[in-house]
Amino acid sequence: MSGASHTPGTPSLDAPEPPTLADIGRAAGSLADRAVFTPLVESPLLNDRLGCRVLAKAEVLQRTGSFKFRGAFNRLSKLNEDERRMGVVAYSSGNHAQGVAAAARIVGTSATIFMPKDAPATKVLNTRRHGAEVRFYDRATENREEMAEALARERGGVVVRPYEDPDVIAGQGTVGLEIASQARRMGIHLDAVLVPCGGGGLSAGTALAIAGASPETRVYSVEPQGFDDMARSLAADARKRNAGGGQSMCDALLMPEPGALTFAVARGRLAGGLAVGDAATRRAMVTAFADLNLVVEPSGAVALAAVLAEAIETSGRTLVVVLTGGNVDPETFSEVLASEEWPPA
């Protein structure tokens, strides 16, 4: 798990140590009065229709409307005084931007976020409303990671990566810790937890937490079809890239391959990777609207979509699906509502 260019046994800045269960516990402590301990939402009617019990971990109710606040805040809570003075830099087309911006305001630092020129206006506006400076880049011609690194070097600030960071993974992992604690309090056994997967920060963190806190529960990553790099990497037990050329409405889940760090945490802990098409994702968004009264963005709905599509055995099981985010514009939402059969069967 260490890079090739440094002496074995020497800690490398390029290959940080993976987080531990204890790190997730500490992250939960930091987040206690900052993040929302989100509810598990369910609908007996939906359960009847599906023949299983589905508990939706409603991260759409998280601060900034997605789980991304957890990792961002956990990372930013560890800035030293110098770093706080210099400000942080991040790149994101969506939810990580808002998470970093909101966390920066709370810890008292400034945030500069590189966003693509074609990012949804709402996400740009909300990132600014959280107090961050937004800089635009061109997806086709510019490398956002390099731009962010260059700015951070220039300022002496820190880049807050969306998933390749142990503190970010530990922060996202608090989702898994909460799920395990909620199940215990409800006195129920969880057969499986399904987690949307882009770069793998949330699925890795959740798998780590559940492996520690509820080891008989199987954790699955869920990706859009054509972008199932985590599923293929888990199957091959080595990082694999997407073939490319895929199309998906899940704009937050289009990473080409799992992160080195996220994959190191996820392998052996994720039971497998599932993939769903846009049709199931649409149906999941409509189901969340109809049966749960929750607004879920396409990328946030893929775990529920995997249950609707019976991507794993569901009959008689108790399953948690993480609804990761709800930042969707009204045109997309209405278009999805109009395209699906009503009421959802």
Next chain:
Amino acid sequence: MSGASHTPGTPSLDAPEPPTLADIGRAAGSLADRAVFTPLVESPLLNDRLGCRVLAKAEVLQRTGSFKFRGAFNRLSKLNEDERRMGVVAYSSGNHAQGVAAAARIVGTSATIFMPKDAPATKVLNTRRHGAEVRFYDRATENREEMAEALARERGGVVVRPYEDPDVIAGQGTVGLEIASQARRMGIHLDAVLVPCGGGGLSAGTALAIAGASPETRVYSVEPQGFDDMARSLAADARKRNAGGGQSMCDALLMPEPGALTFAVARGRLAGGLAVGDAATRRAMVTAFADLNLVVEPSGAVALAAVLAEAIETSGRTLVVVLTGGNVDPETFSEVLASEEWPPA
């Protein structure tokens, strides 16, 4: 508060005793593992825009998608064995129907619900999915109360009234008890609680609970303009009817006058009644979508609408708005999303 036709001091079947704070406490006990203890949801960005702190009591996440389950279950949990065998009868065009149907299934009785012929297909379908028998009536030519009473007499069953019932009011009052307990746990002082008002069951119950548990907090009913019978009744300190001829998209809040029992509980406990137009209600639905990721039906959004419209002094205050229900069809929802400025200012 007793009827004119019976001896003073003699309990009358026509004029039941108003519920007490202790009744609400007992209702909370009955509901403990049945109803959802719904979260208070907030958005720091929304708070910034409004210049006040708004906590949304998300009854859209309640079992059956509205607060109505609380009162229905509390009433049905008190059926004796004979009554349970005979089944219950109710009338409703919407959320009370689903609340009674779901509660009936849990306590093991049958439910027959009179619904108007033109009730939304989704509400009819969901009422049936909860296991109830639906019978239709014509709003223009038939009296649903009489039809329900006649059927109940014929069967020896019980009519579950939507609000003129002490057990129903006590059940709805658990919303107020939860709000007070949540505020205590958060260590915050609540200036006001705003509650959508149709027949007055929820506003009366909530006012009763808050008067006991958080007496410095002011509770307001919120009604659609043209249907502000509770507001006018409170102002006159006597039950007043709507003038008639009003138009509103809030189909669940169109009662002509407060119930005798609900008004008896509400008077002196509600600080006043507010009224909002459809424009503010639409804005509230879009705000709940954009800032809270919650699906709210028109009638469920009027308390938030009152804050947006500054129907009371809000600056610097901490306010709870009850989002009472989310059972809205996709056409209406999309139409509202399309009609409003985006993003909401």
